[in-house]
Amino acid sequence: MLRFDPFSDFDAMAKQLLGMSGDTSRVPRFMPVDLFRAGDHYVLLADLPGVDPGSVDVSVHEGTLTLTAERTARSDEGVQWLTSERFGGKFRRQLSLGEGIDTERISASYDNGVLTVTIPVAERAKPRKIEVLSSTEGTTPSIEAKA
Template identity: 45%
Template sequence: MLMRTDPFRDVDRLFDQLTGTMSRPAVMHVDAERDGDTFYVYFDLPGVDPDSIELTVERNVLQVRAQRQRRAKDGVETVISERPMGVFSRQLFLADILDTDKLEATYDNGVLTLAIPVSEQAKPRKISVAAGNSGRRQISA
């Protein structure tokens, strides 16, 4: 059986993934690392106006949305247009150990950086244990 498909369907899908639309945002690239008691997350958002960045956390789901628009200039003819424009979006599921109330965000040189500290309840702590008649001593938890 011979199946016919639209030869441009895959090209259209790839274009939508790169450029993004309001209904189907483009993916932004991300790196994450832990340094001591803080997690750092880095999102590549070159050329994005910082005012277009929306950052929300709800039930340990972090969502980042941003938009990059092409600046229209009267009388200027576009010769090449390869840079992705439109809406970019990314969701991350955060661990319960993170204190999202103390999340800090900065945007510099096209990179959105989030610093998310580990919550105090999740940090290791020492617990005092009574040892018979010999008194109390510290045991690491």
Template identity: 50%
Template sequence: MATRIDPFQDLDRLFGQLASAERAAATMPIDLYRAGDHYVLDVDLPGADPGTIDVNVEDRTLTIRAQRTAGPDKDVQWLAKERPVGTYARQLTVSKALALDAITANYADGVLTLNIPVAQEAKARRIEVQHGGDSSQITSGGNERS
């Protein structure tokens, strides 16, 4: 029985692995939702060194950076190397309705969680309507009725 040899099969597989690793390194998946009077941003940073995580706000741009270091470099023969390494970075433009000076961050189990409160001036509020017992009221035209 003859074995079919494709000299480009391994090269194609290797190229596919490299391309998918580069795509994965370039992305930083997020979930964003509102819970009451704050937003929660969950950012996947698997394997990131907690000491390299940097969250920065400048003007209205929220920047998240983290780094994942490579495995052993010396005296190993890689059989598969699909996990991306390097610097993760993501920038988001945020609204003026957020209290950017009150953001809190927590990193656990490979997920960075940011709690971003809504600014006090942007929160919904109830406005009390004053009314008097007097039968004299000003109408929209400015004339008084009795």
């Protein structure tokens, strides 16, 4: 007697579309990130659980911030996988930075599987007061410029 299992067909189709036919090196790599502004800097948080800290690389080139990391895949030798959702291989994420970023002072740390990148706003991009001089009066009113 044959059984009809539509879910196994969906699983097989999903595995085929995602390249998960037992070879986890071809699986999409996803690096979820949060990005927010806190005062005079931006903070980017990237989830990289299980990644070797020595493989984490943060670089800036021509206004593009690039994050790369690698998680070593488990050996498939002598193993019959029941499910494999923890992808191994290289992870990469790129973000375009705006003009008002101080790329010289970007810093990064990796702790408990989370990469934290602090991206400072350049001095020239911060709000500043511009003094307005009056030639007819001895007072100097000021106008505050906001970005």
